Amino acid sequence: MINENEGMGIMLVEQGRKGILSTIFSRLGIILVLFLLQLFLLFSLFRWFENFLPEIYGGTFLFTLLMVLYLLNSRLDPTGKITWLIIIMLLPIFGALFYLYTQRDIGHRTLKSRTSKSVEETRNIIPQNRKTADDLHFASPGAASLSRYIARSGCYPVHGNTEVSYFPLGEDKFKEVLFQLEQAKHFIFLEYFIISEGKMWGQILEVLARKAAEGIDVRVLYDGTCEFSTLPSDYPKRLEELGIQCRVFAPITPFVSTHYNNRDHRKILVIDGHTAFNGGINLADEYINEYEKYGHWKDTAIMLQGDAVRNFTLMFLQMWSLKEKTKEFDYFLAFPTNPRKDAKGFVLPYGDLPLDGEKVGEQVYIDILNRAQKYVYIMTPYLILDGELENALMFAAKRGVDVRIILPGIPDKFTPYALAFTHYGALIDAGVRLYEYTPGFVHAKSFVADHKEAVVGTINLDYRSLYHHFECATYMYGVDCIGEMEEDFLKLLPKCRMVTRLTMKNEKLTRKVTGIILKAIAPLL
Incomplete structure (x- = not known):
């Protein structure tokens, strides 16, 4: 019942x-x-x-x-x-x-124009704290250089005074989300790629409706692909009847347009400007293992509390304003962030846009690989690489860096599974160690390197995420939870099968042949 x-x-x-x-x-x-x-x-x-x-x-x-x-x-x-x-x-x-x-960008020239204008208008709306930037440069010139690149490509400064909590499973995030939503006093912003009926969304929606009735500003933004399988086209109207403002990014309509190639793949939850969630976990029951869709679902998320939350508040408002121009940026960014003075390290939430010519998500990953000295541990559901990222992975391994990647043991789609196989040989020969999670599906998107820097977010190692989607992630340096991320990765390894040349030889012929054929058009898939 x-x-x-x-x-x-x-x-x-x-x-x-x-x-x-x-x-x-x-x-x-x-x-x-x-x-x-x-x-x-x-x-x-x-x-x-x-x-x-x-x-x-x-x-x-x-x-x-x-x-x-x-x-x-x-x-x-x-x-x-x-x-x-x-x-x-x-x-x-x-x-x-x-x-x-x-x-020629048929169908999304307006989107491109609005996106560019939104970024330019808000470029300096969150000023960079000079002491924080100088402290990061003193701790790591390489990390400071990366933060300057991110700031130049977007509007997102690096912050201190931010506590980060790591959730190794969707169930852990879900429990904390319900608790934090109950504490909301001013506003709740949600931006998710997938919202689906069931226990997770049902319980969250009950809190949102109750908070909206109390006069709290509740806004929901989700991607239009939900209309294919999980939500009806009039769902925004139904949420508005509950007092919840709702918008759909690129609603599905019966017209052919390249606009459909650029999806809002972000997962952001911001509460009162001082608490934010980010990671790979959507609002659907498979993400909390309420039922098994592809075996056990392994995903990760983080919660930010402190100054860095401002970046996510801005990120949400930038996407929210694409449909209708808004002047709300200054108002919502003025809410107190409740800085965590005792928090260690540096936190930089950032967005990646498919329309600005900058592959920010990929450049961050490549930069971490190029600067790593000891190890880089990666979790990703997909491995469909361009030449630059594949070379960065191999070069790091050839330099003696311990590069390990955990991938799904039970795939959600056959095509990406087959395409990933085409990269296995070159990576293994270079010294990269590959693992497939035997209990089920890995949906986490995380990098952790050298005990000191990490990324958690929505950016997969595939063309969809790196080239076509609106994405977001959180870069961290010297944050306490990085040790927890490393420990979580290492605990997962005994549950994985290691990919070797021998296991590749015994792989099904259909996977081998499909990957070879489709690799020629991989950037279009």
């Missing part, structure tokens, strides 16, 4: 299940019709102009050559260039049109 708290989310969702299905099928139907129309036109052209096939082939060859030269001189990353070269050489006209379609 479902109690009242757990059932509120289910009650709101099930009323609109038919709306979800109609949305899905209408969009897929239009895409299918357009695809079939393109095939029909291509075949028709060859039939109508069969007497001019030599000229057509010659023109196609010349067009392909020009596109190849253009791509080779473009600013795409090398892996992306290879992918597009293959597509255009196999399908010159269709491939070129598809390339232009994706590169």
